[in-house]
Amino acid sequence: MQDFRELKKRGEKITALTAYDYPTARLLDESGIDIILVGDSLGMVVLGYEDTTQVTLDDMVHYTRAAARGVKRALLVGDLPIHSYDNPAQAVSSARALVEAGAKAVKLEGGASHVAQIEAIIAEGIPVMGHIGMLPQSVREEGGYKVKGRTQAEVDALLRDAAAVEKTGVFAVVLEIVAGETARRITEALAIPTIGIGSGSQCDGQILVTHDLIGLFPWFTPKFVSPEARVADDIRRATQAFIRRTKSAGI
Numbered sequence: 001m002q003d004f005r006e007l008k009k010r011g012e013k014i015t016a017l018t019a020y021d022y023p024t025a026r027l028l029d030e031s032g033i034d035i036i037l038v039g040d041s042l043g044m045v046v047l048g049y050e051d052t053t054q055v056t057l058d059d060m061v062h063y064t065r066a067a068a069r070g071v072k073r074a075l076l077v078g079d080l081p082i083h084s085y086d087n088p089a090q091a092v093s094s095a096r097a098l099v100e101a102g103a104k105a106v107k108l109e110g111g112a113s114h115v116a117q118i119e120a121i122i123a124e125g126i127p128v129m130g131h132i133g134m135l136p137q138s139v140r141e142e143g144g145y146k147v148k149g150r151t152q153a154e155v156d157a158l159l160r161d162a163a164a165v166e167k168t169g170v171f172a173v174v175l176e177i178v179a180g181e182t183a184r185r186i187t188e189a190l191a192i193p194t195i196g197i198g199s200g201s202q203c204d205g206q207i208l209v210t211h212d213l214i215g216l217f218p219w220f221t222p223k224f225v226s227p228e229a230r231v232a233d234d235i236r237r238a239t240q241a242f243i244r245r246t247k248s249a250g251i
């Protein structure tokens with residue numbers, strides 16, 4: 001975990017992507033990614049739910065096991081799903097389940113309000129990645145995926161959350177959909193790396209949902225993503241070619 005602080009000190013950016021299965025995790029690992037997150041975003045891009053609020057700990061354990069088989073080098077982080085860390089004891093037992101499934105660290109959403117849970121997990125020797133800003137598990141209460149850190153009150157709250165999670169000993173913190181200037185200020189204020197998603201270019205690293213990066217979920221792409229591939233188009237093309245070939249020649 002110290003390596004990530006060193007990368008920050010040296011000004012070297014940290015790269016992180018999501019994976020939920022063996023081949024994707026192995027491909028990302030072989031490509032040199034620093035961190036692989038088995039994110040609860042799998043609720044949308046794998047399970048077809050509207051958001052992450054129906055994902056269970058059993059789901060996360062299942063997909064973490066699959067991804068772990070493909071990872072040799074990157075840090076594999078398991079995401080704690082909603083209501084799996086409502087109190088410190090539950091947080092520890094859920095984090096242990098992800099570690100038993102192959103994760104080397106866990107991530108959970110929340111700032112100052114979740115210090116007790118984070119401290120309890122770290123006290124068990126399990127590294128934690130924080131996650132502040134827009135919190136997808138609260139999307140229903142929030143009424144959508146809105147940018148955080150635009151008003152002074154939000155900036156102050158985010159700086160407080162960032163300082164609170166850093167103090168617990170997390171090795172890095174995700175900043176999700178935070179206004180660019182606020183993300184820059186948080187990044188400057190912390191010794192641990194910030195890993196941004198939709199939070200501008202001034203974070204110490206970047207994370208994306210791999211399906212967004214490779215164009216595998218074409219029905220919705222967040223505004224801040226520039227896809228590097230169009231895998232959905234390739235799948236459609238290959239499927240149609242197979243249909244044509246089978247219907248015409250039978251092979």
Ligand code: KIV
Nearest residue numbers: 018039040041174209
């Ligand atoms: O679930 C997820 O994939 C995440 C990242 C996008 C940060 O939390």
